[in-house]
Amino acid sequence: KAGVTQTPRYLIKTRGQQVTLSCSPISGHRSVSWYQQTPGQGLQFLFEYFSETQRNKGNFPGRFSGRQFSNSRSEMNVSTLELGDSALYLCASSLDSSFNTIYFGEGSWLTVV
Amino acid sequence: AQTVTQSQPEMSVQEAETVTLSCTYDTSESDYYLFWYKQPPSRQMILVIRQEAYKQQNATENRFSVNFQKAAKSFSLKISDSQLGDAAMYFCAYTIQGAQKLVFGQGTRLTINP
Numbered sequence: 001k002a003g004v005t006q007t008p009r010y011l012i013k014t015r016g017q018q019v020t021l022s023c024s025p026i027s028g029h030r031s032v033s034w035y036q037q038t039p040g041q042g043l044q045f046l047f048e049y050f051s052e053t054q055r056n057k058g059n060f061p062g063r064f065s066g067r068q069f070s071n072s073r074s075e076m077n078v079s080t081l082e083l084g085d086s087a088l089y090l091c092a093s094s095l096d097s098s099f100n101t102i103y104f105g106e107g108s109w110l111t112v113v
Numbered sequence: 114a115q116t117v118t119q120s121q122p123e124m125s126v127q128e129a130e131t132v133t134l135s136c137t138y139d140t141s142e143s144d145y146y147l148f149w150y151k152q153p154p155s156r157q158m159i160l161v162i163r164q165e166a167y168k169q170q171n172a173t174e175n176r177f178s179v180n181f182q183k184a185a186k187s188f189s190l191k192i193s194d195s196q197l198g199d200a201a202m203y204f205c206a207y208t209i210q211g212a213q214k215l216v217f218g219q220g221t222r223l224t225i226n227p
Contacts, residue, residue, distance in 0.1 A: 104158035
């Protein structure tokens, strides 16, 4: 059974650009969440989607957005990139709202220059 | 707000010995889950062990076990017979029932000395 798959794994963007990251959850998982990991702030929750609806949102500016498709795949988008957005972005999936074991992908490394 | 605190930024242990990583959390919820995740240099978060708050019995997974003290809001991880492959960052995490939003501690970097 395939795990959580994230693409691209590595990318470099210029300040002011936008970026889209993709995540395919474990087959059958309906909840997808996103986290940002930086040396200074640690692991921070971005948002969570379940059945194409955003259920939870972390404390990030509106430049960070996401969506979930009918096949549970999810994308997150960051617009007007800033140097501080350089981070490892981790996607995670879980079966449903009552089964709280959350599995992570390998992450997408974003560098903003 | 829920918080998770790992007071040991770094720990080291000799191979084959036992080490305990500490974690405390703060919550007013009664129904929640606690996790330990391992993050090796590859940076993928790997689930080590999970504990449901309503279960009094401490969770165990092979060489990994927890000491869950609900009243004290403490959730420590014990690694027995430490192996070189156990070297990683370990994160304690919390989520409430019905939510898929993990709150993480700051992490503990574990070094295994051969």
